[in-house]
Amino acid sequence: MEFIGLYPTWFEPSLGSGWVVGIIATAHVLFSHTSVGAAIFFAFLATLAYQRNRPELLTFVKQYGLFLLVFAYVAGSITGVGIWYSTTVASPRGISALIHSFVWKWATEWVFFVIEVVGVYLVVYLVGKVDPRTHLRVTWIFALSSLATMLIIIGILSFMLWPGKEIWFDEGGYLNGFYGPNTFAQLAMRMAFMLTMTAVVGGVVASRIQDLALRREITRMLAWLGIVSAVVGTALFSWYTSTLPEHAHLVMQARLPDWFSISLIAVLGGIIVYFIATLLVPRMLTPAVAGVATVAILVFGLWPEEVARESIRKPFVAGEYLYSNQVIARDVPGMGIRSEIPVIQEHGLLKTHVFLPEGLREVAPDNAAQVGHAIALSMCSNCHSVTDTGMRPIRNYLGGSTDVARIKTYLLGALATGNTLYMPQIPMTDDEAEALAVFLASLNDPELPLRYAQERAGIARSDDAATTSKE
Numbered sequence: 001m002e003f004i005g006l007y008p009t010w011f012e013p014s015l016g017s018g019w020v021v022g023i024i025a026t027a028h029v030l031f032s033h034t035s036v037g038a039a040i041f042f043a044f045l046a047t048l049a050y051q052r053n054r055p056e057l058l059t060f061v062k063q064y065g066l067f068l069l070v071f072a073y074v075a076g077s078i079t080g081v082g083i084w085y086s087t088t089v090a091s092p093r094g095i096s097a098l099i100h101s102f103v104w105k106w107a108t109e110w111v112f113f114v115i116e117v118v119g120v121y122l123v124v125y126l127v128g129k130v131d132p133r134t135h136l137r138v139t140w141i142f143a144l145s146s147l148a149t150m151l152i153i154i155g156i157l158s159f160m161l162w163p164g165k166e167i168w169f170d171e172g173g174y175l176n177g178f179y180g181p182n183t184f185a186q187l188a189m190r191m192a193f194m195l196t197m198t199a200v201v202g203g204v205v206a207s208r209i210q211d212l213a214l215r216r217e218i219t220r221m222l223a224w225l226g227i228v229s230a231v232v233g234t235a236l237f238s239w240y241t242s243t244l245p246e247h248a249h250l251v252m253q254a255r256l257p258d259w260f261s262i263s264l265i266a267v268l269g270g271i272i273v274y275f276i277a278t279l280l281v282p283r284m285l286t287p288a289v290a291g292v293a294t295v296a297i298l299v300f301g302l303w304p305e306e307v308a309r310e311s312i313r314k315p316f317v318a319g320e321y322l323y324s325n326q327v328i329a330r331d332v333p334g335m336g337i338r339s340e341i342p343v344i345q346e347h348g349l350l351k352t353h354v355f356l357p358e359g360l361r362e363v364a365p366d367n368a369a370q371v372g373h374a375i376a377l378s379m380c381s382n383c384h385s386v387t388d389t390g391m392r393p394i395r396n397y398l399g400g401s402t403d404v405a406r407i408k409t410y411l412l413g414a415l416a417t418g419n420t421l422y423m424p425q426i427p428m429t430d431d432e433a434e435a436l437a438v439f440l441a442s443l444n445d446p447e448l449p450l451r452y453a454q455e456r457a458g459i460a461r462s463d464d465a466a467t468t469s470k471e
Contacts, residue, residue, distance in 0.1 A: 002347065004340040006326055008355045009377045010089040016390030017090035018310075018382060024082040026306045030197060030298050031076030032150075033190065037198030038068055039116070039146035041225070042123060046139040050132045056214050058127050061139075064205045065124035071201065073120060091382065093326040094160075097318040100335070101177050102156055109152040115145040150194070151187060158183040161313045162245050162320045169321070172334030177319065182243040189240045192233030196271065199226030200297050203278070203290035216282040223279035230271050245320075248312040251422045255311050260304065267300045314383070314422040323424035325379045345427040353378060363431040365456030369449035371432070372439025379426050386443075395443035402445040404452065408437035 010017050042061050049057035088095050099106065119142030126135050155164075155178040163169065164180025199222040206222055209215040241249075274293055278285045317324045321332050328340045343352055350361045350371065356378075360371045376386045376394065384394040401407060411426075411433040418425030428436065442448045 002343050002352065003354045004327065004343055004352045005093070006353055006355060006378065007092045009381060011377055011381060011386075012390070013387050014389055016381065016385040016392075017086070018391045021083070021086045021090050022303075022306060022310065022391075024079050024086055026298065026303050028076060028079035028083055029302050029306065030201075030294075031072045031079060033194035034197045034201045035068055035072035035076060035116075035120075036146040036150045037191075037194035037196075038064060038072070038202070039120075039143040040195070041198050041202070043139050043143035046123075046136055050136055055128075056211065060205070060209065060214070060218055062124050062127045063209075064202060065120055067205050068120060069124070073117060091317055091324075091326065093322060093328075094317040097322050098156055098160070101159065101319070102174055105152050105156065105174060105178065109149050112145045112148040112152070116142060116149060119145060147191075150190070154187045154190060155179065155183050158186055160318050161248065161309075168319075168334060169330075169332050170334050172332075176334075180243075182240070185236070185240045185243045189233055189236040192229045192236055195229035196226050196233060197297060199223070199229065199275065200271070200290070200293050203285050203293060204287060207285045207287045207290050215285075219282040219285050220279055223275040226275035227272055227279070230268055230275070234268050244312065247421075251312050251314055252308070254421055255314075256308060260308065263300075263304060267297075267304075271297065271301070311422075315420075315424040317382075324382045325424050325426070326382070327379075327424060327426075329424065341425060341427060348429040349375060349379070349427070349432055350429075363435045365453040368435045368438040368452060368456075369442050370439075371435035372437065372442075375428075375432060375436045376439055379424070383423075394440065398440060398444060400444050402441045402448055404434070404437045404441050404448075407440050408433045411436055 012020055015023075042065065045057045045061050049055060049061075084095075119138065122138045123135075123142050126138060130138075158164065158180060159177050161182060162180070163177045164183060165176045168176035202222045203219070206215060206218045209218060244252075315323055316329070317326075319332070321328060321330045321337065323329045327344070328337060330339050331337065340352075350356060350363070356374060360367065360374050363371050373386070376384075380386065380394055384392045384397075386394055388395065398407065411428060412430070414420050415423060415426045416428045416433065438449060438452055
C-alpha cells in the first residue's frame with residue numbers, strides 16, 4: 001500500500017491550532033514591523049541630529065531604542081520562536097515547503113537579523129561614545145539590515161499566497177518562486193504601515209520625555225510620520241489587491257464579511273484622527289493614550305488584516321500546491337513533487353494516512369463516528385474547530401442538520417470532487433464519507449452515533465435473516 005506523507009495532527013481543543021498560530025503571529029507582526037520602521041526612523045533622526053547639531057534627538061533615539069530592546073527585540077524574538085514552533089506542529093509540511101524552497105533565503109535573513117540585533121545595541125549604547133560619522137554609519141547599517149530582513153520575509157509570505165512566476169511549477173528555482181508582482185506591492189504597503197506602527201508605539205516613549213519643547217517636537221514629528229504613512233499605505237492597498245490571483249478575489253468576495261472593508265477604513269480613519277489630534281494638541285499624548293492606541297492598532301488593525309491574508313490564500317497554505325490540510329494537491333515537476341490526490345482517490349484516505357490508528361482503517365457501524373472524527377481532525381481541523389469553540393466551528397456550517405444522508409451527499413458531491421471555492425479537495429470512499437457525515441451530524445445530536453450503530457446492526461441482522469431464509 002502506498003502511503004501519503006502526512007504528519008500527526010496537532011489538535012488544540014479550546015482555540016484551534018489556527019488561532020494559536022494567528023495570535024502569536026499577530027503580536028509578532030506588531031513587534032517586528034515596529035522594529036523595522038523604528039530602524040529607518042532612527043537613521044533619519046540620527047542624520048538630522050548630526051547635520052543640525054541636535055544631540056537631544058539622539059537622546060530620544062537612545063530612549064526609543066532601549067524601549068525597543070524589550071518591546072520589539074525580546075518580545076519579538078520570543079514570538080518569532082513561537083511562530084516557528086506553533087507552525088511546525090500545526091503545519092509541518094507548510095514549513096517544510098518554505099524551507100525546501102527558500103533555505104538560502106532563510107539563511108540570508110538570519111544573517112541580516114543578527115546584524116540587526118547587534119545593531120540596535122550599538123545604536124543605543126554608542127550614542128556619545130564614538131565619533132558622529134561612525135555612529136551614523138552604524139545607524140544606517142542597522143536600518144538597511146532591518147529593511148533587508150523585511151524584504152526577504154515578504155518574498156516568502158508572497159510565495160505562500162502564490163509563486164512569483166508560473167514557470168516555477170515546471171522549472172523550480174527560488175528566484176522564480178520568490179519574485180513576483182505581489183512581492184513588491186506587499187513590501188511597499190507593509191513599509192508604509194510599519195512606519196505607522198512606529199509612530200504609534202513611539203508615542204509611548206515620546207509621552208515620557210521631560211523636556212516639554214522636545215516632547216512637542218517629537219510628538220508632532222511622530223504625528224506627521226503616522227499621517228503620511230497611513231495615507232500612503234491606504235493608497236498602496238489598491239496596488240496590493242491588484243496583484244492578488246483571481247481565486248483570492250473570489251475568496252475575498254465570498255468569505256470576508258460585508259463590514260470588513262468598512263471596518264478597515266474606520267480603523268485607518270481612526271488612526272489618522274488620532275495623529276491629527278496629537279499634532280494639534282501634543283499635550284494630549286500621555287503614556288495611557290499611547291498605550292491604548294498601540295493595543296487598538298493590534299486588535300482592530302493587525303488582527304483583521306492577518307485573518308484576511310490567511311483567508312485569501314485558501315485552500316492552499318503554500319505555493320498553490322500544498323493544501324491547508326497538508327495534502328499535496330498538484331504536481332510541481334520543478335521541485336520533484338507529485339500530487340497525492342490520485343493516491344487517495346485510488347485507495348481512500350483511511351488506508352493511505354500513515355498516522356491513523358489501525359482500528360480506524362475500516363469503517364463499521366460501531367466506530368463510524370470515531371472514524372469520522374479522525375478524518376475531520378486530519379482534513380478539517382487546520383481551518384475549522386471540531387468543537388464548539390475556536391476557529392470557524394465546523395458545526396456552524398451544517399445549519400443544525402443531523403441528516404447523515406444529506407451531509408454525505410454534500411461531502412461526495414463537493415469535497416470529494418473539489419467542487420468548492422475555498423476548501424481543499426478531499427477524495428473519500430463511500431464508507432469514509434458516511435463516517436464523516438455521522439461525526440458531523442453528531443455535533444448537533446450527540447446521541448446519533450449510538451442510534452446509527454443500532455440501526456445499522458438491525459439492518460445487518462435483517463439482511464442476515466433474509467439471506468438465511470432464502471437458503
